[in-house]
Amino acid sequence: MHTISIHQFGGLEELIYSKQSRPQPASGEVLVKTAAVGVNPIDWKTCSGGGASGFIQEMPFIPGWEFSGIIEDAGDTDFKKGEAVFGMIRFPQPAGCYAEYIAAPADQIARLPDAVDLVTAGGLPTASLTAWQALFDKGELKAGQQVLILGAAGGVGHLAVQLAHWAGAQVSGTASSHNHELLASLGCKQTIDYRHQSLTEYTNSFDLVIDCVGGDTGIQALPCLKPDGILVTLPSVTKDQVIAAGKAQRRRVEAIRCEPSAEQLGKIGELVADEQLKLQIGNTFALEKASDAFALSKSGHVCGKLILTI
Ligand SMILES: NC(=O)c1ccc[n+]([C@@H]2O[C@H](COP(=O)([O-])OP(=O)(O)OC[C@H]3O[C@@H](n4cnc5c(N)ncnc54)[C@H](OP(=O)(O)O)[C@@H]3O)[C@@H](O)[C@H]2O)c1
Structure with missing residues (x-):
């Protein structure tokens, strides 16, 4: 099967398109013929020696943690050959998703509703699970609350805007001005151009802030929280900084590591099928063009999601 892999950490030049043998699914796993694979910032961070690189035991390393595809071999699981599935698997352990075939734990994947196409499904899992877990698990979001999404136009941000709106919150978001129209169409009541507007006028305004940018951006947003609010x-690279600043300002800060969840993914799939949640696709690339996708993701200004099609 064709894969993208690296033999050592480094820049885009380390990504190699080559042939490797198919993975052998273990008990409780399925073999999936991949249709699409989402590109997330963690992918290029890991390939350059950051991100989840500490979990890599051997080279070559195949990046990628999310995919959509068709079950080729259901093994001893309840899935059936030919079913369409999607998932975020094994994170932060290596999962090998930039490949034509993937061995996936059956309890970390979900069946794809007929109304959702495979390309959308490939880019959905990580960003939507992160948004879901940040809003509802860590952020304890309730209907009627005021929510601010920092980096609202990105992969996680634009889904967080929609999920918060769906849950009955009043949503505000920061983004460059050319993304404001899109954000308004996704449910943002208030769009803030972070390049030209300061957050100082929003002091004590929000029950929940989802910080998709980190570092100084997250720290500068802390005064926007109501006294019992949560950021x-x-x-992960700046989380300690933001947590320390939160402690100093007596504001509650929660860090997050996205966890695979077939159950949450099932609900997310239904929301997409019901057209209550829409994945904005920034760009698609062929698998062998993964380095072009990495270059775009590294720019830090992708709107929506980047997806590799196979
Ligand atoms: N802890 C976890 O489990 C977890 C899970 C997923 C992602 N993450 C991390 O969360 C971050 C966001 O992920 P993502 O997939 O959403 O990234 P992304 O799609 O690459 O985010 C790009 C977006 O960031 C916006 N942006 C850049 N600088 C900004 C600023 N100063 N203020 C407001 N917006 C800004 C850009 O907006 P404009 O183009 O409008 O300027 C762009 O739309 C990444 O660092 C990622 O590694 C962590």
Whole structure:
């Protein structure tokens, strides 16, 4: 099967498109013929020696943690050959999703509703599970609350906007001005151009802030929290900084590590099928063009999701 892999950590030049043998599913796993694979910032961070690189025991390493595809071999699981599935698997352990075939734990994948196409499904799992877990598990979101999404146009952000709106919250989001129209169409009541507007006028305004940007951006948003509000910060590399600043300002900060969840993914699939949640596809690339997708993701200004099609 064709894969993208690296033999050592480094830049885009380390990504190699080559042939490797198909994975052998273990008990409780299925073999999936991949249709699409989502690209997330963690993918290029890991290939450059950051991100989840500490979990890599051997090279070559095949990046990628999310996919959609068709069951090729259901093994001893309840799935059936030919079913369409999607999932985020094994994170943060290596999962090998930039490949034509994937061995996936059956308890971490969900059946794909007929109304959802395979390309959308490939880019959905990580960003939607992160948004779900940040809003509802860590952020304890309730209907009627005021929510601010920092980085609202990105992969996680644009789904967090929609899920918060669906849950009955009043949603505000920061983004460059060219993304404001899209955010309004997704349910953002208030869009803030972070390049030209300061957050100082929003002091004590929000029950929940979802920080998809991290570092100084997350820290500068802390005064926007109401006294009992919660800020959930996503980028792991700056989480300690944001947590320390939260402690100093007596604001509650929660860090997050997205967990695979077939149950949550099942609900997310239904929301997409019901057209209550829409994945904005920023760009698609052929698998062998993964380095082009990495370059775009590294720019930090992708709107929606990048997806590799196979
Ligand atoms: N902890 C976890 O489990 C977990 C899970 C998923 C993601 N993450 C992390 O969360 C972060 C976001 O992930 P993602 O997939 O959403 O990334 P992404 O799609 O690459 O985010 C790109 C977006 O960031 C926006 N942006 C950049 N700088 C900004 C700023 N200063 N203020 C507001 N928006 C800004 C851009 O908006 P404009 O183009 O409008 O400027 C762009 O739309 C990444 O660091 C990722 O590694 C963590």
